[in-house]
Amino acid sequence: MGEAAPTPERIELPGSAQWMISSLEREVRSVAEGVAEQVRATVPGLDGPGDEPLRQLVFTAIHNAMRLFVDESLGREINYTPVEDLFRKLGYRVAALGRDEELIAQGMTLAVRELTSELQVRAAENELSAGALNAVNDAVTTFATHLTRQVEVGYQAGAQARSSDTGLARIRLLTALLAGADDDEIEAQAAVAGWEVPESLTLIAVDTGDEGALPAEACPAALTRPGRSPQPVICATADVEQTVAALRAALPHTRAAVCWPGPREDAPDAWTWATRALDLVRARVIPARPVIDCTMFRTEIWLHAEPVLRRQLAQELLQPLFTETENSREILSETLLVWLETRDSAPAIAAKLGVHPQTVRYRWKRINELFGDSLHDSDFVTQLLLVLKASVPLWIAGDQSDFERFASRRAAEQAQVEPESPDEDDADD
Amino acid sequence: MTDLNGTTGVAGLIAVTVPLLTFVLPLLTWITRSRGRSLGIDVPDVKTLQSAATIDTLVIDRWGTVTTGDLRVTAVEPLDPENDRNLRWFAGALGHEAADPVARAIARLATRGRVRNVDQHPGVGISGSVDRHPVRVGHPPWVGMDERPGLGRTVGVEVDNRPIGYLTVADEVREHASGSVVRLVDDGVTPVLVSDDNAANTEDLAHRCGIDEWHPETAPEKRARLVVELQERGRRVAVAGPRPDNDEALAAADLALTDATGPLDPGTVGLVDLDVQRLHSVFRLARKTSRVRSLLRPVAAALGLLGLGLALAGVLPPLAAVGYAVVSGVVIGALLAGLVR
Numbered sequence: 001m002g003e004a005a006p007t008p009e010r011i012e013l014p015g016s017a018q019w020m021i022s023s024l025e026r027e028v029r030s031v032a033e034g035v036a037e038q039v040r041a042t043v044p045g046l047d048g049p050g051d052e053p054l055r056q057l058v059f060t061a062i063h064n065a066m067r068l069f070v071d072e073s074l075g076r077e078i079n080y081t082p083v084e085d086l087f088r089k090l091g092y093r094v095a096a097l098g099r100d101e102e103l104i105a106q107g108m109t110l111a112v113r114e115l116t117s118e119l120q121v122r123a124a125e126n127e128l129s130a131g132a133l134n135a136v137n138d139a140v141t142t143f144a145t146h147l148t149r150q151v152e153v154g155y156q157a158g159a160q161a162r163s164s165d166t167g168l169a170r171i172r173l174l175t176a177l178l179a180g181a182d183d184d185e186i187e188a189q190a191a192v193a194g195w196e197v198p199e200s201l202t203l204i205a206v207d208t209g210d211e212g213a214l215p216a217e218a219c220p221a222a223l224t225r226p227g228r229s230p231q232p233v234i235c236a237t238a239d240v241e242q243t244v245a246a247l248r249a250a251l252p253h254t255r256a257a258v259c260w261p262g263p264r265e266d267a268p269d270a271w272t273w274a275t276r277a278l279d280l281v282r283a284r285v286i287p288a289r290p291v292i293d294c295t296m297f298r299t300e301i302w303l304h305a306e307p308v309l310r311r312q313l314a315q316e317l318l319q320p321l322f323t324e325t326e327n328s329r330e331i332l333s334e335t336l337l338v339w340l341e342t343r344d345s346a347p348a349i350a351a352k353l354g355v356h357p358q359t360v361r362y363r364w365k366r367i368n369e370l371f372g373d374s375l376h377d378s379d380f381v382t383q384l385l386l387v388l389k390a391s392v393p394l395w396i397a398g399d400q401s402d403f404e405r406f407a408s409r410r411a412a413e414q415a416q417v418e419p420e421s422p423d424e425d426d427a428d429d
Numbered sequence: 430m431t432d433l434n435g436t437t438g439v440a441g442l443i444a445v446t447v448p449l450l451t452f453v454l455p456l457l458t459w460i461t462r463s464r465g466r467s468l469g470i471d472v473p474d475v476k477t478l479q480s481a482a483t484i485d486t487l488v489i490d491r492w493g494t495v496t497t498g499d500l501r502v503t504a505v506e507p508l509d510p511e512n513d514r515n516l517r518w519f520a521g522a523l524g525h526e527a528a529d530p531v532a533r534a535i536a537r538l539a540t541r542g543r544v545r546n547v548d549q550h551p552g553v554g555i556s557g558s559v560d561r562h563p564v565r566v567g568h569p570p571w572v573g574m575d576e577r578p579g580l581g582r583t584v585g586v587e588v589d590n591r592p593i594g595y596l597t598v599a600d601e602v603r604e605h606a607s608g609s610v611v612r613l614v615d616d617g618v619t620p621v622l623v624s625d626d627n628a629a630n631t632e633d634l635a636h637r638c639g640i641d642e643w644h645p646e647t648a649p650e651k652r653a654r655l656v657v658e659l660q661e662r663g664r665r666v667a668v669a670g671p672r673p674d675n676d677e678a679l680a681a682a683d684l685a686l687t688d689a690t691g692p693l694d695p696g697t698v699g700l701v702d703l704d705v706q707r708l709h710s711v712f713r714l715a716r717k718t719s720r721v722r723s724l725l726r727p728v729a730a731a732l733g734l735l736g737l738g739l740a741l742a743g744v745l746p747p748l749a750a751v752g753y754a755v756v757s758g759v760v761i762g763a764l765l766a767g768l769v770r
Binding site: 325327328331354355356358359361362365366 | 511512514515518519522539540542543559560561562563588589590
């Protein structure tokens with residue numbers, strides 16, 4: 001942020017001035033609020049519709065500066081660094097927002113004038129001598145000059161970052177959005193990046209594969225971060241079609257999962273959902289289309305949110321099916337799932353599955369033999385529905401991990417149950 | 430005047446009687462063949478029909494004669510009573526995919542289904558996938574089930590590698606089989622049943638049809654030998670059975686009765702089917718024809734000579750001669766009409 005000015009010499013005030021300032025000590029916050037309010041009212045350039053974080057920063061800076069001034073005036077141990085940082089940050093923020101530096105000067109002048117005015121009132125109330133009052137005014141001026149310098153340093157740094165590295169700023173903004181950073185951070189990064197964060201965002205996960213990364217220039221309306229796959233792309237919901245078209249034009253053979261729109265707070269979750277959609281395409285649970293509309297696959301994305309839990313439930317609830325042959329398991333689970341979903345009659349289920357109604361009746365008999373009375377337990381049935389809904393597509397896609405896990409566990413259990421029998425010859429001996 | 434009338438009467442009588450005598454036998458043949466066709470019997474020539482009249486032994490193959498030629502399911506025995514319909518469905522659906530009689534009988538238990546990967550296993554059974562369930566139908570030990578003693582042919586049914594029950598099929602005997610056999614015997618034709626089935630099933634079929642002589646497990650090549658043995662015992666033997674299994678026996682027989690289409694060899698009667706009732710009709714028609722034929726010539730000759738004598742004696746004026754000729758024609762017609770009754 002540039003080179004900071006050296007800390008000014010410590011303020012030395014006469015006792016009467018210190019007495020007057022000590023009367024201010026308990027009212028620092030209310031005075032700071034008044035000064036901040038006056039700055040907002042007088043300098044509209046610092047009081048825009050989306051400037052709440054900036055307003056908060058102005059108040060914090062004034063309040064902390066006043067506290068520091070009082071402490072120093074009363075001869076206490078002080079540290080300038082936090083307040084200097086606040087004023088540099090203020091300058092940086094104003095520059096990042098693209099506002100004029102003159103606004104800062106106006107604000108500082110106004111604040112100093114308000115504070116001086118307050119001190120003069122209190123000097124009159126305390127019958128402070130002219131010499132003591134001059135000493136106070138000099139101290140305020142020196143103090144304000146030092147802080148104004150900090151603001152300038154911050155502003156220069158912000159202006160430099162803004163002008164020299166918008167691309168990096170956009171990446172930082174995207175990272176902040178994906179990390180769920182607070183509004184201040186996002187506002188600051190958005191300001192530097194020159195990318196207004198809209199109310200509704202859409203996140204796209206791009207499986208770049210062998211085609212290489214999507215260049216940021218390919219989607220000028222969106223934020224993206226090349227260099228890893230899946231590559232995140234964030235755009236305003238209104239720009240989704242345009243962004244997807246640009247993406248398809250740049251990487252025609254790549255696959256992209258477009259999440260449903262949401263507020264910026266949901267961006268980290270949206271990234272999880274979109275990348276999960278790509279994972280499910282790889283697992284052949286979701287059809288492999290060039291552009292995956294996640295809205296169409298919300299159920300799958302939700303059901304596969306907890307893969308370990310699914311696996312555990314499958315091992316627990318679907319044990320009867322795991323003892324069947326692969327073909328039988330597939331047929332019975334498919335039929336059971338349709339029944340759990342629809343509770344239709346045998347002919348209706350048969351029509352859905354493309355089989356004869358008697359085949360469905362036969363399967364239902366087998367299912368009852370396997371699961372018994374558990375099928376009358378509503379909790380069990382609900383869990384069964386969910387775990388089947390998640391598992392059957394995996395099995396159909398060729399995922400054998402559930403059965404392999406079951407088989408190995410069973411083998412281990414059998415090995416435990418069957419103790420090592422001594423050799424018969426040895427037993428005879 | 431008398432001479433003129435007598436000469437005219439003789440001439441008229443000759444004019445009527447000669448064609449009558451000339452055409453009576455061809456007329457008999459024509460009527461016989463017509464009658465045969467209406468009964469579903471194609472007689473190639475008179476000689477074959479004459480041969481049929483002398484037959485006293487009929488060797489009949491079980492397929493299509495005393496049976497309909499099809500089998501039918503006589504028992505459905507699921508291992509679990511709740512699997513009765515499943516047993517019928519899966520076996521029936523698979524049965525539609527094969528052409529052998531056992532499969533055709535089982536196919537009648539169910540409608541067609543979505544069947545894939547059908548494999549015939551000669552001598553043991555059939556396998557396939559019905560609605561993606563592996564199904565096997567066949568010899569019980571082949572599907573890991575115990576054999577079942579008893580009449581008919583019993584097959585085991587396995588679904589999803591689990592036995593679910595037995596099906597037994599047996600010959601579908603024609604309703605009128607025993608009545609037709611009785612009429613055959615009454616007409617002097619002794620039926621002899623030959624079958625490719627085992628002894629118990631053949632005996633049961635013979636008893637149900639009223640046949641006293643039967644030969645089980647008679648392979649096609651043994652049937653000709655059986656015909657020759659019967660002939661050596663002085664029997665006039667006809668053979669009724671479908672081709673080509675019975676080709677040798679049909680060739681060795683005195684009369685061949687077959688349902689084959691196309692030109693017929695001498696000594697072969699073609700039938701629309703081998704229904705034992707139709708077989709009986711062949712012999713009845715042959716015997717009637719033979720009887721009519723044996724009567725027709727002497728009656729026609731006697732009527733002709735009598736008329737000629739009356740004309741020469743001058744007692745048959747021309748008008749009466751015409752009337753006599755008409756009466757003669759009616760008599761001959763009445764004899765022929767006996768064929769079509």
